[in-house]
Amino acid sequence: MSDPLAEFLARAAAGLSPDPPGPDDPTSNPRGDHSLDPDGTAVMPPPPHRRAAVLVPVVRRADGPSLILTMRAANLRDHSGQVALPGGKIDPTDPGPADAALREAFEEIGLLPAAVRLLGYLDPYLSGTGFLVTPVIGLVDSGVTLTPNPAEVADVFEVPFPILMDPERYRLRSRAWQGRERWFYALTYGERLIWGVTAGILNNLRERLYPETESGDVGRPAR
Numbered sequence: 366m367s368d369p370l371a372e373f374l375a376r377a378a379a380g381l382s383p384d385p386p387g388p389d390d391p392t393s394n395p396r397g398d399h400s401l402d403p404d405g406t407a408v409m410p411p412p413p414h415r416r417a418a419v420l421v422p423v424v425r426r427a428d429g430p431s432l433i434l435t436m437r438a439a440n441l442r443d444h445s446g447q448v449a450l451p452g453g454k455i456d457p458t459d460p461g462p463a464d465a466a467l468r469e470a471f472e473e474i475g476l477l478p479a480a481v482r483l484l485g486y487l488d489p490y491l492s493g494t495g496f497l498v499t500p501v502i503g504l505v506d507s508g509v510t511l512t513p514n515p516a517e518v519a520d521v522f523e524v525p526f527p528i529l530m531d532p533e534r535y536r537l538r539s540r541a542w543q544g545r546e547r548w549f550y551a552l553t554y555g556e557r558l559i560w561g562v563t564a565g566i567l568n569n570l571r572e573r574l575y576p577e578t579e580s581g582d583v584g585r586p587a588r
Contacts, residue, residue, distance in 0.1 A: 369429035373526065373574070374484070374504070380573040381485025381502055385462045397491030398565060401537060401548040408545075414497035418462035419452030420470045421500050421570060422481065423526065425507040432529055432567075433505065434559070435474060435513070436520040448559045450566065451476065452498070462486070462499035474521050475512030481505055487569050492562045493547060500566045524554050530571050532578050535564065 399407040422433040437449050451470035459465040463486075467478040481503040490498045513521050528534060534552040538560070541547070550568050551560035559567070571578075 369526070370425060373423065373430050376574040377484045377502060380576070381487065383485055385486045385499055385501070386489055395489045395491045395497060396565075396569065398493055398547060398549045398561065399491065401550070401565075402546075403537075403548065407548065410491060410493060410495040414491060414495050416455045416462075416499070417453060417496045418455055418459075418466040418469070418499045418501055419450040419566065420466035420476075420481070421450055421487075421502045421566070422470065422476065422505045423484075423502065424505040424509070424523065426523075427507075428525075430504075430526040431523040432526055433474070433476075433511070433521060433523055434563070435518045436522070436557075438515065438517055438519045447561070447563075448557055449563055450500070454496075455499075463501045466499075466501040467503075473514055473517050475514070476505065476509065480509045487566065487573060490562060490566050490569065498562065498566070500570070502570070522557070524559075528554060529567050530575055532571065532575075535568050535571075 397409065399409045401407075423430050424433055433451075435449050435451060437447050451473045452466050453469040455462060455465040459468065463483055467476075467481060470476040470481075471478060484502045484504055486502070487500040490500065492498060511521050513519075529552075535550050536552065537548060538551045539546050539548045549561050550564040551558060552564055553559070
């Protein structure tokens with residue numbers, strides 16, 4: 366009988382980058398929602414890009430790993446009420462993306478850095494608002510206690526990892542934004558909609574861990 370956690374760790378070791386992308390790495394054409402446009406006419410946000418980091422927190426569970434996500438508070442100026450990964454801007458005092466992601470995760474949901482085992486990094490993801498986001502993947506202890514900051518987070522929930530690694534769940538959707546059509550990935554879990562940068566990063570993780578499932582574009586365009 367296979368061990369889902371052992372399989373995840375093996376795939377993470379094989380598919381993730383052990384080191385974060387440095388400030389001088391060639392990220393002039395990073396992946397982002399702009400790269401999803403079927404017509405290839407989307408405009409990439411111009412540099413300079415603001416650097417940010419998010420933690421992709423995979424937690425040990427008896428029936429297999431799951432992933433911690435948040436629902437952003439309704440009072441926030443940006444992306445209020447949306448499903449998100451813990452994270453934010455990389456401050457000048459942060460030694461690197463992992464430090465920023467762990468700091469933000471502690472501030473947002475009370476996740477202690479000592480409870481996270483860093484596993485690796487994904488390529489940066491460029492948001493439509495010009496943030497160049499470095500995803501940091503970490504394994505979280507199963508006994509961890511989370512305390513959401515109500516000023517930033519309305520809810521914390523988990524999604525079973527196999528659901529997020531299923532290519533059939535990702536759909537390409539679009540909506541009008543700032544006078545043009547914006548394309549993005551989206552998937553549902555119960556009544557929750559995971560879309561935009563968060564879904565894009567999770568789909569990139571899926572591609573890294575399960576490259577054998579790739580057969581062209583994931584999903585189909587939807588409105």
